[in-house]
Every structure is written in structure tokens, then in C-alpha cells.
Amino acid sequence: MTRQFALLALAFACISMICSQLLIKARFTVLDIAGQLAADPLGAAWTVLRDVPLLVGFALLVTGAALWYSAMTRLPLGFMMPLAAMIMPMVVVGAALFLGEPLSAQKAAAIAVITAGTIWLGLLHQT
Known part of the structure; x- marks a missing residue:
């Protein structure tokens, strides 16, 4: 698996995980x-x-998990884990947009902090 394919697998894993959570909910x-x-x-059950x-x-x-672990074999965890931290906040935003769940100012601020921290970790990983 090339690095480009691993990045693509990671992107699809994140999207798949977000969509699965919203659809199941x-x-x-x-x-x-x-x-x-x-x-x-x-x-x-039936x-x-x-x-x-x-x-x-x-x-x-399941597809998201398989893609995630495939990408993990080629990408450093220091790069992948900040992206994983973005999955749940994006589920919250998706729930507000698609399921009509409330998104308070406090939750929006928390998501902004998580996003800023994720970007910061990504920048630190590049150095």
C-alpha cells in the first residue's frame, strides 16, 4: 500500500465512521x-x-474500521490519532445538521477547541 493510498483509506475511514454513526442513530x-x-x-434483534x-x-x-487499520500500517499514529479525534465532533455537527439535534454555543466552542488542537497537533507532526 502506498502512502497516497493510505491517506485515501484514512479519509474514507473517517467519512465512513461519521456516516455510520449518523445512520445507525x-x-x-x-x-x-x-x-x-x-x-x-x-x-x-429481528x-x-x-x-x-x-x-x-x-x-x-466495519468498512471504516478495516480502512482505518489498513491505513495504520503505512501512516504514523501521531498523524492518524488527531484525525480520529475529529470523528466524534463531526458526528455531533452532522447530528445537528441532518438529525435536528441541538448544537449549543458551548458545544460549538468545544468543537472549535478540538479542531484547533487537531490542527496544532498536525502542524507539530510535520516538524
Whole structure:
């Protein structure tokens, strides 16, 4: 695997992980999986196994993990881990944009701090 391919794999891994989290959250909410688990765990499992968008979310999660570990073989962890730190804040932003979840000023400020720290770590890694 070349470095360019590893960078591409890393980018797709991050995007895949973000999309999987948003899709799984959306489908769990629509299908009321939490409520079904409390009332009928086997029925909830059957609902999960039959829901194609939810299965796509799980496939994205597995694909993202596979791409992540593939990229890890060619890229230094000092470069990759700051990018991993950006996945969860981007999920929060995506949830606000696509799922209508609230994004308070405090959360937005925290995301800005995480982003600034990630950029700083990236710049430190280059030196």
C-alpha cells in the first residue's frame, strides 16, 4: 500500500465512521430500538436484521474500521490519532445538521477547541 493510498483509506475511514454513526442513530430512533429492546429483545434483534439502512450503517462501520487499520500500517499514529479525534465532533455537527439535534454555543466552542488542537497537533507532526 502506498502512502497516497493510505491517506485515501484514512479519509474514507473517517467519512465512513461519521456516516455510520449518523445512520445507525437515525435508524435506531425511527425504529425505536431502545423501546423494543426493553419490551422484546428478540423482536428488536429481528427488526435490526431486517432493516436495510441499518445494515448499511453497520457495513459502513466495519468498512471504516478495516480502512482505518489498513491505513495504520503505512501512516504514523501521531498523524492518524488527531484525525480520529475529529470523528466524534463531526458526528455531533452532522447530528445537528441532518438529525435536528441541538448544537449549543458551548458545544460549538468545544468543537472549535478540538479542531484547533487537531490542527496544532498536525502542524507539530510535520516538524
